[in-house]
Amino acid sequence: MAAAVAPIPAHYLHAAVTLASHGNADSKSLVSNLPRRGAFLGFGVRGRGSSRARPMHDVSNIQLRAAGKWGVVRSELLNPKSEAGACGSTFEDVPHITDWLPDLETFPNPLKFNPAYSAVKKYFVDDDDFVAKDIVVNMENVGSGLHFRRAGPRDKIYFRAEEVKACIVTCGGLCPGLNTVIREIVCALWYQYGVREIYGIDGGYRGFYARNTITLNPKVVNDIHKRGGTILGTSRGGHDTMKIVDSIENRGINQVYIIGGDGTHKGAEAIHEEIIKRGLKVVVAGIPKTIDNDIDIIDKSFGFDTAVEEAQRAINAAHVEAESTHNGVGVVKLMGRYSGYIAMYATLASRDVDCCLIPEVPFFLEGEDGLYEFVYRRLRENGHMVVVVAEGSGQELIAESLSSLDKMSDASGNRLLLDVGLWLCQRLKEHFLKVHKESITLKYIDPTYMIRAVPSIASDNVYCTLLAHSAIHGAMAGFCGFTAESC
Numbered sequence: 259m260a261a262a263v264a265p266i267p268a269h270y271l272h273a274a275v276t277l278a279s280h281g282n283a284d285s286k287s288l289v290s291n292l293p294r295r296g297a298f299l300g301f302g303v304r305g306r307g308s309s310r311a312r313p314m315h316d317v318s319n320i321q322l323r324a325a326g327k328w329g330v331v332r333s334e335l336l337n338p339k340s341e342a343g344a345c346g347s348t349f350e351d352v353p354h355i356t357d358w359l360p361d362l363e364t365f366p367n368p369l370k371f372n373p374a375y376s377a378v379k380k381y382f383v384d385d386d387d388f389v390a391k392d393i394v395v396n397m398e399n400v401g402s403g404l405h406f407r408r409a410g411p412r413d414k415i416y417f418r419a420e421e422v423k424a425c426i427v428t429c430g431g432l433c434p435g436l437n438t439v440i441r442e443i444v445c446a447l448w449y450q451y452g453v454r455e456i457y458g459i460d461g462g463y464r465g466f467y468a469r470n471t472i473t474l475n476p477k478v479v480n481d482i483h484k485r486g487g488t489i490l491g492t493s494r495g496g497h498d499t500m501k502i503v504d505s506i507e508n509r510g511i512n513q514v515y516i517i518g519g520d521g522t523h524k525g526a527e528a529i530h531e532e533i534i535k536r537g538l539k540v541v542v543a544g545i546p547k548t549i550d551n552d553i554d555i556i557d558k559s560f561g562f563d564t565a566v567e568e569a570q571r572a573i574n575a576a577h578v579e580a581e582s583t584h585n586g587v588g589v590v591k592l593m594g595r596y597s598g599y600i601a602m603y604a605t606l607a608s609r610d611v612d613c614c615l616i617p618e619v620p621f622f623l624e625g626e627d628g629l630y631e632f633v634y635r636r637l638r639e640n641g642h643m644v645v646v647v648a649e650g651s652g653q654e655l656i657a658e659s660l661s662s663l664d665k666m667s668d669a670s671g672n673r674l675l676l677d678v679g680l681w682l683c684q685r686l687k688e689h690f691l692k693v694h695k696e697s698i699t700l701k702y703i704d705p706t707y708m709i710r711a712v713p714s715i716a717s718d719n720v721y722c723t724l725l726a727h728s729a730i731h732g733a734m735a736g737f738c739g740f741t742a743e744s745c
């Protein structure tokens with residue numbers, strides 16, 4: 259078994275840096291080995307980064323143009339539209355509404371009349387522009403590998419402003435930035451494309467068929483980015499494809515913006531497929547949301563930086579408490595069901611953490627390289643220590659000690675976790691009394707919901723805006739069954 263318990267700098271730091279080194283396909287390899295991660299493979303991919311903000315005199319009309327890309331929401335009917343390109347490259351295209359409605363009329367993009375248009379040499383994105391999945395390549399395979407369609411405004415669109423009836427839904431767990439994404443979808447549809455009918459779906463997927471819609475416009479969403487949560491509400495479970503598509507059809511909705519994680523995108527895929535089967539002129543656009551940052555093919559999900567920033571407050575408190583007492587141990591539990599990104603980044607940022615336990619690397623308690631011995635040594639050397647533990651770590655160990663693995667699930671089918679934080683604290687206290695005949699002063703901090711219920715920080719707000727704009731440009735240009743990513 260691999261030892262995950264090690265001081266900084268050593269094995270841990272190595273593992274952390276390996277996971278943290280973004281920008282190439284292997285950077286999340288440890289996480290990608292987890293079975294669940296396959297579900298995200300059809301999502302958009304992060305490529306080389308350049309996003310340019312174009313400030314305008316009229317701030318309501320600010321547009322962000324990123325070298326974003328659109329990834330496929332996997333579809334049995336249309337997937338994958340892969341084509342071979344030059345130098346051994348592969349291009350994985352996203353579905354287009356003309357795949358099942360070939361004779362649709364096109365219209366000039368109204369952004370041509372936007373002040374930003376004349377200020378930029380080349381405003382619209384070419385259909386030949388691609389974003390490479392891997393940005394680090396060997397000289398021998400430059401240009402090869404998987405490529406995705408570049409996101410951004412197109413000169414021809416498939417919807418007239420007055421014909422658009424858009425809806426937005428948020429599903430799954432909360433994440434900082436949800437309100438910003440909602441705000442920017444509404445404002446960009448309104449100001450950039452002149453759309454006037456925009457509705458919020460109340461409380462996640464089930465809101466499609468169980469609730470009334472919420473009317474959205476720039477006034478309603480004006481301040482919402484300063485608040486945590488989602489003004490639309492969210493939920494787990496309740497996905498009924500037929501009822502949802504019936505509702506879309508009956509309400510005359512033709513653009514569906516879906517913000518959520520892996521479960522949500524599976525649901526989006528099912529909706530998209532049913533829409534194709536019914537031959538509707540409806541586009542479905544996803545925006546990936548995961549506070550855990552566990553999407554294989556992107557470097558960072560929105561809200562992640564905010565969560566890491568907020569986690570610093572808990573770690574600081576744990577450190578202050580620990581260093582103020584004899585044998586002080588501060589334990590902080592952070593979110594991360596299957597991935598330790600928040601725990602790891604919060605640890606790297608803080609520098610007060612002695613040990614970080616993440617789900618990707620199993621740890622053990624007993625023996626020379628075990629956690630007990632490590633804590634004992636750190637207390638002898640330093641008098642106090644801080645442990646950060648991701649909520650998904652040590653699940654097998656806890657189950658062993660409880661001699662059962664409770665396989666309870668939430669309404670969406672996600673496994674409910676055993677509480678590693680409380681368990682760890684109990685075990686450490688017992689061990690010190692029993693084996694070393696001394697007590698430790700342990701303070702346990704669990705800021706779980708505090709780090710995801712906060713409003714997003716400035717950099718996440720900008721990122722949310724890029725994603726929202728990418729989704730809208732794609733939908734207006736007739737792309738569908740895709741998820742937006744910026745790079």
Ligand SMILES: Nc1ncnc2c1ncn2[C@@H]1O[C@H](COP(=O)(O)OP(=O)(O)O)[C@@H](O)[C@H]1O
Nearest residue numbers: 430494495496497518519520521522524525670
């Ligand atoms: N395989 C699936 N097919 C259809 N809908 C799904 C699927 N998995 C989850 N969902 C729906 O997606 C929504 C959010 O899923 P959940 O796993 O809670 O959050 P997240 O999208 O953040 O992973 C829920 O309403 C759930 O019913």
Ligand SMILES: O=P(O)(O)OC[C@H]1O[C@](O)(COP(=O)(O)O)[C@@H](O)[C@@H]1O
Nearest residue numbers: 430431519548549550593594595668
């Ligand atoms: O208590 P809840 O609302 O089910 O959320 C807890 C879970 O939400 C998460 O933030 C992930 O949420 P998603 O599945 O929506 O991405 C995990 O870190 C955590 O285990």
Ligand SMILES: [Mg+2]
Nearest residue numbers: 430519520521
């Ligand atoms: Mg999920």
